[in-house]
Amino acid sequence: MKMMRYSLDQLIKEADKLPPIPQAAQKALALIRSPESSASALSRVIEMDQVLTTQVLRWANSAYYGMENRISTVQQAIVVLGLEIIQELIMTYSFSDRLYKPLPGYELQRGELWQHALGTAIGAKLISKKLHLKIDEDAYFAGLLCDIGKLVFEKLLRESEINRSEWGQHSFLELERNSFGIDHAMLGAEIARRWQLPENLVTAIAHHHEPQSAENHVLLVAAVHVVDVSMMTLGVGIGIDGLQYPLDNAALNRLGMTFEDLFHLIEQVAEQCAKAKEMISIV
Numbered sequence: 447m448k449m450m451r452y453s454l455d456q457l458i459k460e461a462d463k464l465p466p467i468p469q470a471a472q473k474a475l476a477l478i479r480s481p482e483s484s485a486s487a488l489s490r491v492i493e494m495d496q497v498l499t500t501q502v503l504r505w506a507n508s509a510y511y512g513m514e515n516r517i518s519t520v521q522q523a524i525v526v527l528g529l530e531i532i533q534e535l536i537m538t539y540s541f542s543d544r545l546y547k548p549l550p551g552y553e554l555q556r557g558e559l560w561q562h563a564l565g566t567a568i569g570a571k572l573i574s575k576k577l578h579l580k581i582d583e584d585a586y587f588a589g590l591l592c593d594i595g596k597l598v599f600e601k602l603l604r605e606s607e608i609n610r611s612e613w614g615q616h617s618f619l620e621l622e623r624n625s626f627g628i629d630h631a632m633l634g635a636e637i638a639r640r641w642q643l644p645e646n647l648v649t650a651i652a653h654h655h656e657p658q659s660a661e662n663h664v665l666l667v668a669a670v671h672v673v674d675v676s677m678m679t680l681g682v683g684i685g686i687d688g689l690q691y692p693l694d695n696a697a698l699n700r701l702g703m704t705f706e707d708l709f710h711l712i713e714q715v716a717e718q719c720a721k722a723k724e725m726i727s728i729v
């Protein structure tokens with residue numbers, strides 16, 4: 447395989463070209479996480495952004511479709527949806543344009559990476575809830591963002607002279623490491639650091655393909671890993687390398703889960719994904 451001309455610094459520069467998290471969304475997420483958050487403070491932040499305001503009202507009205515009174519203020523919407531759902535919706539919506547686009551460098555059609563990210567987010571959160579890990583929202587965000595490094599490599603892979611016949615024989619992880627020196631997990635963690643995301647999310651992104659290499663936040667890392675691999679194996683949001691990502695059984699054991707639990711979980715993920723997609727309705 448041919449090594450390309452990119453240094454780590456250049457890759458990071460490429461990563462810096464990605465649009466940052468929209469300011470209003472960033473402020474709203476920080477506020478929800480702060481112990482002093484209140485529905486009125488949050489609604490003030492959301493109302494400063496017209497697009498986010500319209501979305502929040504649309505989500506609340508679609509979730510409570512058929513209610514006698516339409517939800518017409520952001521504060522009402524926050525009350526009916528709850529902080530947890532509002533947080534997830536803002537996060538998902540903020541990243542949807544980046545995650546929804548096609549990634550031809552990975553042979554991913556429009557919407558495939560997004561589908562994978564949403565499923566991994568929902569699955570990781572379900573594991574956190576089931577095991578009472580109390581990291582539900584972090585698990586959701588880590589699942590949603592675990593592959594953000596692919597957004598940078600995608601363009602470079604497309605422009606590269608990699609022999610496409612090699613693609614079926616190697617996972618993209620190997621292809622990335624051999625071509626760029628690092629893989630999308632490590633680059634994704636660097637992007638998350640630059641976006642000043644919390645350290646547990648950075649760790650989960652960095653180790654989502656090799657959970658045994660994580661020293662901290664091991665349950666969060668294990669949760670993201672098992673759902674990510676399951677989605678890949680089921681063919682949700684994979685390129686041609688989907689079966690080249692092995693499940694680390696130790697991660698499943700660490701979560702105290704069996705294969706049967708995992709199959710059951712994936713069924714729930716499919717149901718919740720369908721609902722979430724309806725609500726967010728990007729298409």
Ligand SMILES: [Fe+2]
Nearest residue numbers: 592593654655
């Ligand atoms: Fe990945």
